[in-house]
Amino acid sequence: MNAPLPVAARVASVSLVRERLRAGHEIALLDLREEGPFASAHPLFAVNLPLGRIEERIGGLIPRRDAPIVLYDNGEGRVARALTVLAALGYTNISVLEGGLDGWREAGGELFIDVNVPSKAFGELVEHIRGTPSIAARDLHERLERGEDIVVLDARRFGEYNTMSIPTARSVPGAELVLRVRDIVPSPDTTVVVNCAGRTRSIIGTQSLVNAGIPNPVFALRNGTIGWTLAGLQLDHDATRKAGDPSAHNAAKARETARSLARRTGVREIGGTELDQLAAQAGRSLYRLDVRSPEEYVVEHLKGFRSAPGGQLVQATDEWVGVRHGTIVLTDDDGVRARMTGHWLRQLGWQEVYVLHDWADLPRATGPEPAVLVAPLPDVETVGALELAAELETPHALVVIDLASSPTFRRGHVPGAVFAIRSDLPAHAWEKDVEIILTSPDGLGARIAAPELEEQGVHVRVLAGGTRSWHDAGLPFETGLDESRALSQADDVYKRPYEGTDNATAAMQAYLDWEFGLVAQLGRDGTHGFSVLENIP
Structure with missing residues (x-):
């Protein structure tokens, strides 16, 4: 049953969403379900942002807090809860899709399966x-x-x-x-x-x-x-x-070709001054992406740029860019990868694609990409890995809940921990005097989730540094996922039939058959705006 929506919640019709997509206007269509249900049916340009991951991911996906956002679910009541979360985070231009997923279907909107479907x-x-x-x-x-x-x-x-x-x-x-x-x-x-x-x-x-x-x-x-x-x-x-480093001669040839392709497809080149001007413009969702390898990014990158290896960015643009028709600025240090990536993004219908070609005098950073959070992390009570290990040796009402994705949980978790999806936690009836230890891979998700449980009167502590700290302390792991003890159904991640080594033949063939039919689906959908470059000498 759907939870009642706040009286002030605006409603967006399916025709309005489709018109914004066709007209090239910014819009973020967010599916609040877990990835498994999302992969079973969704509009072409829907971006999967599960309710329990909003605080972790929204800052990267939708950096502008007045960007037009349309929310939907499939009757699970997630929209009402998400409206409260997004309002608390400062997002102001939020609507609800009329009729949810069923409304899209009933209005004649095409539905797609799988993930990263536009690409x-x-x-x-x-x-x-x-x-x-x-x-x-x-x-x-x-x-x-x-x-x-x-x-x-x-x-x-x-x-x-x-x-x-x-x-x-x-x-x-x-x-x-x-x-x-x-x-x-x-x-x-x-x-x-x-x-x-x-x-x-x-x-x-x-x-x-x-x-x-x-x-x-x-x-x-x-x-x-x-x-x-x-x-x-x-x-x-x-x-x-792996490939070795390119020679200077061949890198120059590749650069010349990439520059030509970028120009032909309408990719524009900018320097630091123009980047500042883009960032200062109101009404523009700006994405700054470094398309080099993750290893190069860690060594040094421009401040404010996220790591988005170019091949993956083209393959899964919706994992970095949540606002369709947002503005994308790409960069590299060789003049090839950003331009080649940009020439594909332009063909994918992104109207504003730029390449930052000059790093001079721009601030740099090192290390892994920091989390993009739009609100301060809450203060929570924590427990160290060694301290927790000692406590687990003493029988008492202590429950370790791991908010990792189900594949990550299966690969290894604190012994005795139970799997849970964060958005399911408020509905659970906790026993009196129970104490909960929350963890997640790096501790971020657990720290964000802890206050929600505290509001239910539960004593909560967070494993400092997350499950990674348990590993770093050399403590033993348990593998697998006991669904009889799990607090949630493990439908948070769609099992891709093209990854891993244990895929059924029928599933692989069905996946290929689906891909073969995508061109016809694009024609029926009518919102894609793709333009494939032809007549290349």
Whole structure:
């Protein structure tokens, strides 16, 4: 049953949302459910922001507090609670989607399954329009067996590549391809095959090389590692092959090509002064993104820029940019990766895409990306890892609740801890005199959640430093997830049929069949605004 909405809550019709999308006006359409239900049905440009993660993620996804936000759920009552949370955080331009998810469906709005759908649908459209060349898994296998002159480049994140990869492949994440390919191939006659787990990054990576005009024959591995597996072929595991640094000569050639493609697609180049001017403009949601590798970002980056490796940004833009038609500023230190990423984002319908090409006199920072929070963290009572370990040796009414994602919880948690989704905690009836220890991977989510339990009269402490501190103290972990003891259903993460090594054949084939149908769905939806670059010399 839906919770009653505040009287002042504004309602946005489906037609209004669709019109803003088509007209290129800023809008954030937020789905407040967990990722599992979200992946089962949602509008094309909906961004998944579960109710219990709002405080952690909203600052990065929607940096402007007067940006137009439209909320919906599927009758679970999350919208009413989210309105209160967002108002407390200072967000002022919030509406509720009329009728929720059912309202979208009943108004004739197209519904999509899976996650990161705009990027995946765009990849299918690119192949459809450009005729991106591809090669079947069995054909590639036979050519490799014959020892032909072929290099295989894996366009995914290194961790995905390390889990499973095509034999002989090396890791070259998508934005790195144009920068590094000329130093990898031994000659212009070498055949280059780009792969991912499914289709999108294979297609975009291959088309990047085609757009860049490299002389080599280039192919996408048709259906990626899924296609390889469905062909009955064996994948490698734990591979560590990477590309080396590009030579100055080849980096210059790549830079010239990337600059040309960026200009053709309408990417604009700016310096520090222009960046300040963009930031000062009212009514603009501004995203500052560093598209280099995470390792480079940690060594040094510009203050205020978030880490968003270019290949992943194109693959999953909605994980960084919550406002459709927001303004995106990209940067790198080589002049290739930001421009190549920008030329794809423009084709993906982002109207305002800039490349910051000059770092001179701009403030720098080092280390991992800090959390983007819009409110101070609450003061909470904490407990250290060693102290907690000692307390757990003494029987008493102590419950450790871990707010990690279910896959993270399964990989390792404090022994005896129970899994919970934060938004489920207020509905739980706590026993008298129970004491709760809250934890999360880095402690941030647990610290944000603690006051909500304290308001219920529960004594709560937070594991200082989160579960990471338990690991750093050398304390033992427990694995798995006992659903009989869990406080929530583990539907918070959608099981992707293209990641990991334990996917069912039927699920992999069904996923490919779905991807093949995305171009038709785009046509029925009518809000995408994609424009694929054609007639590249």
